[in-house]
Amino acid sequence: MNHSKINGLYVITDPWLCPNETIIDKVAAAIAGGAKIIQYRDKTQSMAVQKKIASQLSQVCHQQGALFIVNDSLELAQYSQADGIHLGKNDSNLSKARACLGKEAIIGISCYDSIERALEMQKLGADYVAFGRFFASQTKPDAPQASLRTLQNSQRHLQIPVVAIGGITPQNGAQLVSAGANSLAVIHAVFGQANIQESAQALSDLFHANKSL
Ligand SMILES: Cc1ncc(COP(=O)(O)OP(=O)(O)O)c(N)n1
Numbered sequence: 001m002n003h004s005k006i007n008g009l010y011v012i013t014d015p016w017l018c019p020n021e022t023i024i025d026k027v028a029a030a031i032a033g034g035a036k037i038i039q040y041r042d043k044t045q046s047m048a049v050q051k052k053i054a055s056q057l058s059q060v061c062h063q064q065g066a067l068f069i070v071n072d073s074l075e076l077a078q079y080s081q082a083d084g085i086h087l088g089k090n091d092s093n094l095s096k097a098r099a100c101l102g103k104e105a106i107i108g109i110s111c112y113d114s115i116e117r118a119l120e121m122q123k124l125g126a127d128y129v130a131f132g133r134f135f136a137s138q139t140k141p142d143a144p145q146a147s148l149r150t151l152q153n154s155q156r157h158l159q160i161p162v163v164a165i166g167g168i169t170p171q172n173g174a175q176l177v178s179a180g181a182n183s184l185a186v187i188h189a190v191f192g193q194a195n196i197q198e199s200a201q202a203l204s205d206l207f208h209a210n211k212s213l
Pocket residue numbers: 010012039041071072086087088089090091108110130131163165185
């Protein structure tokens with residue numbers, strides 16, 4: 001996998017903020033605003049419905065040049081021809097996912113606030129790791145807290161890209177990019193806003209602003 005693909009704004013869908021009738025248009029607006037990676041995350045609907053939506057999203061993302069990642073489900077990632085999968089500590093393990101999806105698949109792993117877990121996952125062949133949540137999250141308030149120090153340390157210890165997640169907004173995101181996040185993963189600050197394209201653009205701009213420092 002080309003590590004430079006994991007860069008910039010990473011948006012994650014939410015079943016309440018992105019109902020089936022509008023999810024395609026909302027994702028297209030996020031891509032128009034600069035989102036580079038889209039994750040389909042839905043723990044509420046049947047697998048049959050998720051397969052239909054994920055297949056449509058996969059097509060749209062590929063037409064628009066964005067990466068399409070599925071949360072949690074190997075079956076769904078395979079079925080929808082996703083570029084990869086995101087797995088946490090309660091999901092399938094990395095070796096099983098690699099065997100199932102192949103060497104080109106992007107496999108991202110949640111590491112919460114643990115550099116040790118990130119190092120282990122890097123060794124096992126993860127394509128990126130995610131730390132967070134960094135700020136209060138309306139979407140997942142009970143997610144474990146991560147510190148800025150972890151992100152700074154990750155720069156010294158990890159060769160694979162690092163994604164930051166949790167309560168990220170255009171106002172608080174710059175410090176995470178400066179601390180070493182290659183990508184910012186966001187739900188509410190994009191899909192919970194009235195203007196999705198402009199909200200995505202404000203977060204995408206954080207990456208360009210950082211380059212000129
Ligand atoms: C990019 C990204 N980072 C972290 C997560 C959280 O994954 P996980 O810990 O498995 O929790 P759920 O999302 O499954 O509730 C993620 N999905 N994406």
